[in-house]
Amino acid sequence: MTAEVTQLLIDWSRGDREALDQMMPLVYAELRRMAASYLSRERRDHTLQPTALVNESYLRLIDQQRVNWQNRAQFFGIAAQMMRRILINHANERVAAKRGGGAIKVSLSEAENEIDISDASLLALDESLKRLSELDPRKSRIIELKFFGGLTIADIAEVMSLSHATVEREWTLARAWLHREMQR
């Protein structure tokens, strides 16, 4: 399994598009398995945080000896994007089920104080992030890795091969930008 996913990752980074399509279900299955296991532990111990989910999946699926840092970055990118899509699909589905939902303007920071973030906020976040990626792809990647991949600033710096300070700066502006857009 490890050898297979590693090879697919390498093939994909060399331009083989089919490799990605073959790899995605495998990564997906692993993420799902890990998430379920975190959740069952969380029910027993509420202090346990699943932030290391993507990192651990990476360690389990990829043979570290065979890949370079770009491959690693690509892997984290795929995983975060996948989490994003699943979450957004889920939110869309629920909003559709509620027929319209109603809320147009939402604020993530308000929602953050609540127990659960609302579907409308998630959709607004996704929309804003799409716009940010057109304006500044690097910032939107940082947000994606942080929000949907659960990576820390230090993880992101390592994955993207940037200095900690740069990520911190980009993160500050990106966050302000998102906050403003979502208020609109």
Place this chain on the structure above:
Amino acid sequence: MTPEQWQRVNDLFYAALERDPDQRLEFLLQSCVDDVEILREVESLLAAHHRADTLTGGQVFQKAVRVIADEEPDSIAGNRIGPYRIIREIGRGGMGAVYLAERDDDEYQKQVAIKLIKRGMDSDAILHRFLSERQILARLDHANIARLLDGGTTTDGRPYFVMEYIEGQPIDRYADERKLSITERLALFLEVAAAVEHSHQHLVVHRDIKPSNIIVTSGGSPRLLDFGIAKIVTPETGIAETRSAKGWMTPEYSSPEQLRGEAITTATDVYSLGVVLYELLTGRSPYRFENRSPAELAELISSDDPQRPSTAAVRISPVTARDDAPTQISPDVISEFRDATPEKLRRRLSGDLDNIVLMAMNKEKESRYASVAALADDIRRHLEGRTVMARKATFAYRASKFIRRNKISVAAAALIALTLIGSSILTAWQARRARQAQAQAERSFNDMRFLAQSVFFNYHDRISDLPGSTPVREQIVSDTLDYLNSLAERGNQDPLLQAEIANAYEKLSSIQGGRGLANLGDTAGAVESLRKCLQIRQSLLAANPGDSDIRLSAAIALRNLAELLGQRGDREGAAESYHNAVSMSEALLSIDATKTEFLYQAAISYGSLGDFLIARGDWKGALENEEKALALFKSIPRDHPQIEEIDRSIGINHLLSGMAMKGLNDLAGAGESHSRAIEIFTALSRKDPTNADYRRMIAASYYYQGGALKAWGRLADALASFRRYAEIAEEVSAADPQDATSLLDRATAYSGIGAILLKTSQNSEALSYIRRSLDISRPVYDRDPDDLDKLMILIEGMGLMSKALAQAGNIQAAVDESRKAMTVLARADENSERADLRGTCALALRNIAEAFEAAARSSTGQRKRMGEEARAQYQRSLDILLDMQSKGTLSSSDAPLIEEARQGIARCELLIR
């Protein structure tokens, strides 16, 4: 915002953060004297920064983990997809799965195959490929191609499509198992060729033809499957725009040009068919592929000549059997499968069949058969014992060259066929008219009536829904007009004849400039014809007020006249006609309030009045009338024979309600109404795929949906809607290049796309779209300068052009464009009561003002003069907006424009000072 501007925003934001909070504003003011846009951007980001601390993403991730853990990845909720019940999975690839399913309701017991994208796999690239396959299948309708039956989206937003379920075997296995003779194999292959030919006629290249994609049913009918990597070629060049999808195709059946990654044409499918035929005839692959890398394969296919089929079939060598380990397949076995002996097989294949197969597989695509039809013809010639073209290679080569030089696209060929039908009708008619001229004295009105009826109504109606029919119809119109005028001048008072003359004028009018129909764009002529029609009907009603048939048709004509007048900017005339139409309809309901036809016509009258009120910006009035209309439509029984027409009207009701809701700033409601409209029109179009009107209504719904989403701030979704709108308009336009409505649709769509791209600072792409829009709208407007719709599209495009040029930093061009736009704007009556036109003018003036403002900032020498011009245009824009607001015609979602204009004026004051 340009990348340079964004970089500056970044630099200033970080620099400001390093300063004390109370010094930041001053720092920014000093740093951005030249660019207010940047100042505002940085300021608002700093303000947001103070409140953004709470935004950590932690909860988002927590939720993502919970959602993914709860997912059941491949189970389908309730084992259902839309109205279908899943029986089992029958195939799966990396991105999706194919299910065998059954429709639940009793009328459809048929089993179907459903292709569905896996959860979480719906990346943009995969979605695009998936939707493209669905779109391609929708174009094709052939007995030997698996049919697209339905499509939709699951509750969690994954698209799916439903195909005919084909049970059978791959063609090679089928042929071997039944020991089909060479002749039987050729007959089977011809059916496959017909399917490929059909897809080529619809501009689709399959690109992945191989035995496993050709399934033969137990009844012996082959079906071509899997258009997963098929491409649509452009009609002009016959070339698919993108290059081959490397890694997706099957190298054994790929043409040399496909392996080299060159542009793909229909010749690629001719090659792959050649390989399939080679294997069907010989039982062997033309190249030996064992243990070769893709690069070696490509080299081999490009350089090696395959053995002649007659030699290959009797070759004694190991080959790899299809899905087993390598085994020895002897010539005896191969021959036995083909109901022959090795020697008989060799003789059967040598000569014609060798030549045919090798010509189809020629490495140079110019030397292959020019089309699949030519390949099929040659096989037929062989079967009938006639001389095949492949033998005379030189001649065939020359012939294919000739065809290439004189290429007639499939669409053009269809047009020619239509023109031939049309002209023979006209010739017959003209001959008849000549004879009648000779016998003018005894000319009989009954005879004329017959002519009007048969030539005009029957023939025109038959061709009117077909794309490509415009030139023929234009000819019919001008001849008919001459004819009717001469009839009317004769002054015969027979009411029956009069009624028919009125009908003919009405029909003529709708073809000259009817709204929504494929019309010839002559609205002035259309009004004139319709007035003649009404004049006759009103004098008939005066003589016989109880004639409800005439009253009904007068109501319809009044409504159409109102629409035409509104379109031409005669708002008073239009208002009068609408009210006459509504009171004429209410009079009908008072005659009989249960009669379906009356209900229907009254509904339409209310609905059209609503439509008119939307153009005037009376959103509340519009929504009220649309709701009255909807209630009347829904009171019509569903078993009505013209239920499609009623559904179409209901779709339009939803579309108009959505527009009114947008005006009232109920954007979620608007989005939903437009989605309802798209659903209804799509269902209608699926039942009647050649009907151009339904396609146009789908296009219009996407357009308004795009507008609502844009106002909502959902730019990516808005862009997708506009692109879908553009696609449909392009398809209609490609089929009938002279059709005026789809031309305008394209111009509108390109402007819409350009405006969104400008918002997201994709300047060069935006410019190219706006340019495409103007390339259409300028000549169209010049031809019919009284049509306000056309003027509006032109003004919108020119305003956007000014803004785009300024935003791209091309200041001089932006100023030039602005001046040009102002001369066109002068032709629009800014005081008109058409809210959409006024809104468009206000927006264009704002864009022009921005261009002047940019010019003022770019050069100190011109600062004052340009600043004043900018201020003046902001002011004009503001005046219009304020006036609209005071009259209640300003869409609530456009209200922020007022503040923008005021800020513009304030900035210009500072500049001038």
